[in-house]
Amino acid sequence: MSATPPDRDDIEAELARVLASPDFEKNQGASRFLKFVVAETLDGRGDRLKAFTIATQALEREDTFDSQNNSAVRVQALRLRQLLQAWYEGPGANSPVRIEIKTGTYKPNFVRGAPLDAEAQCGASDLAARSDLPAPQEAAPPERRSFGRRFAGALGLAFSVFFVALTGLMTEPASPPGARSGNAPPLPSLRIERPSGDKPLGDLAQALELEFSAFDNVIVRKSNAEARSSVNAYALSLQPADKAYVAELLRLSDRTLVWAERFPLPDGADALARQARGLAQTLGDAYGVIDVDALRLLNDFDGMPRGFNCTLSAFTFLKNQSLDRLRVARECLEVAVGANARDDDARAMLAIVLVHDAFYAPPESDSRADLARAEKLAQEAFDLAPRRARSYFARFVAAYAAQRYDEAFVAARAALALNGNSTLFARAIGAAYILRGDVEAGMALLNPLIDATNDVSPASGAAALGHELRGERREAERLLARPGASNQALALLLQLSLCADAACARDRSADLRRNFPGIAADIGAALDRIGAAEPVKTRLQTSPLRDDQR
Incomplete structure (x- = not known):
């Protein structure tokens, strides 16, 4: 096979040949799957392909699809690989392009195959010009029909030229906040080094690429040459050891070993x-x-945080609930949104920050403008990147603040389906479930975080509230006793409600006024703003002390 990668026209012609074959005409699910992943990859979004995306965008499943418990996409992927193998071992043996989807990934590879003879080339041209390619058996909703029309049109010359013109815009992820500023560090990139000749570790490397592709804050690179800058570039190597392996994370800019750990070889x-x-x-x-x-x-980067540093400022606030960090994050994200009309990441993060700013505002503040703007930014982020987990998370936060709770939790489940590894999402969504009174759903998300680490983030305060609502006072008090719990608004409110003496109430009230003055000014109004259901609100405002003792 030639080392020269095939161009877009060749790939689309090969896709048309494959889809017109009898086996694929009889397997419409595999056909929709293949059309979707090829189109996404040609449009520069192949690294973001996840089971949830394929299920909802290609296989017409509902947004409630749970990729962890539903194997439909994995089964369809297995069937697709079998059909492709049969095609290239049979009728497509002499195809000039091969479409491959390796185990452990949904992103297809395109490689050169054997050249077609003149008769086959003529047949390929006829296929590429066809307008009667197989269509889904059931009527697709409007957005899916739009995708189908886009794909069919791509087989024509004019649409191909159009997409070539867009290649420079679509082959890279949207820039992180302020990424083109002079002092802006880029989004971190990661190359996973595959050990040659070691199948178990090679399989693990493939699985890792798929898992990392879910994260919005790391770009997976296939080679060093793909990284445009060594700043924030990392390599993860998997080194075999006796019945084990060592994983090492290396910072490429100065060859520093950042992290290393030994693991047993996975069995199965x-x-x-x-x-x-x-x-x-x-x-x-x-x-x-x-x-x-x-x-x-x-x-190393002077001045206001930019680029990935701006995102980190927002992460710092979301983890530690520091109002100072909230102001820094809002300032740099405002700059990023104004500087780049295509920056979906900045819009999603600013929407999240604006909602939290409204949550912590004094009662007399009018936050309606900020909340309306947060909804607009969340929608813009979603329009720019409708298959990113963070876009769904921003929609969840904005809809929750607008008290459209059913809509919010649909978006929340979609965010978790696209990136079930995000503790940031799990903390916020778990806390929201508990505040709305769905304790079991919330604890299912929070317990793994609490059990796995000495987590003093807002997760521990929300989990303590969940235990208290279950009647598990000892577990609640254990979490509230963790260092740093008094720096969390929800934990402070629960601690205050549990105070059995005036000194405790004075101390907790002082902590609340110092750290969260907007909440302390009117606890009832603050609980309304953060969406506490009536039973939860009543519990947090109940105390063993009389009002004159507090």
Whole structure:
């Protein structure tokens, strides 16, 4: 096979040949799957392909699709690989282009095959010009019909030229906030080094690429040459050891070993999936190893945070609930939104920050303009990047603040389906479930975070509230006793409600006024703003003390 990668026209012609084959005409699910992943990859979004995206956009499943418990996409992917193998072992053996989808990924590879003879080339041209390619058996909703028309039109010359003109815009992810500013560090990139000749670790590397592709704050690179800058660039190597392997994270700019750990070799597919997910979460999650290392480099960039540093400022607020960090994040995100009309990341993050700003505002503040703007920004982020987890998360936050709770939790489930590894999402969504009185749904998200780490984020305050609502006072008090709990608004409100003496009430009230003056000024109004259901609100405003003792 030629080392020269095929161009878009050749790939689309090969796709048309494959879809017109009898096997694919009889398997419409596989056909829709293949059309979708090829089109997404040609449009520069192949690294973001996830089971949830394929299920909802290609296979017409509902937004409630749960990729963890529903194997429909994995089964369809297996069937698609079998059909492609049969095609290239049979009628497509001499195809000039091969479409491959390797195990562990949904992103297709396009490689050169054998050249077509003149008769086959003529047939290929006829196929590329056809307008009667197989269509889904059931009528698609408007957005899916739009996708189908776009794909069919892409087979014509004019539409191909149009997409070539867009290649420069679509082949890279949208810029992180302020990414083109002079002092802006870019989004971190990660290259996963595959050990040659070691199948278990090669399979793990493939699974890791798929897991990391869910994160919005890390770009997975296939090689060093793909990274445009060594700043914030990392490599993860998997080195075999005796019945184990060592994972090492290297910062490429100065060859610093940032992190290393030894793991047993995964025994079976389930163990491999668990290890890949755990490694991705440890390294790529918001405030994971990569983010923390990027924070260490923060002082290398002077002035207001820009680029990924701006995103980190927002992450810092969301983790620690520091109002000072909230103001810094809002300031730099405002600049980023104004500087780049295509920056979906900045719009999503600013929408989230604006909502939290309204949550913590004094009661007399009129936050309606900020909340309306947050909804607009969340919609813009979604329009720019409708298949990113953070776009759905921004929609969840904005709809929750607008008290459209059913809509909010639909978006929340979509965000978790696209990136179930994000502790940032799990904390916020779990806390929201508990505030709305759905304690079991909230604790299902929060318990793994609390059990796995000594988490003093808002997750511990929300989990303590969940235990209290269950009647598990001892568990609630254990979480509230963790260092740093008094820096969280929800934990402080629960601590205040549990105070059995005046000194405790004075101390907790002082902490609340110092750290969250907008909430302290009117607790009832603040609980309304953060969406507390009536039983939850009543519990947080109940105390063993009489009013004159507090």
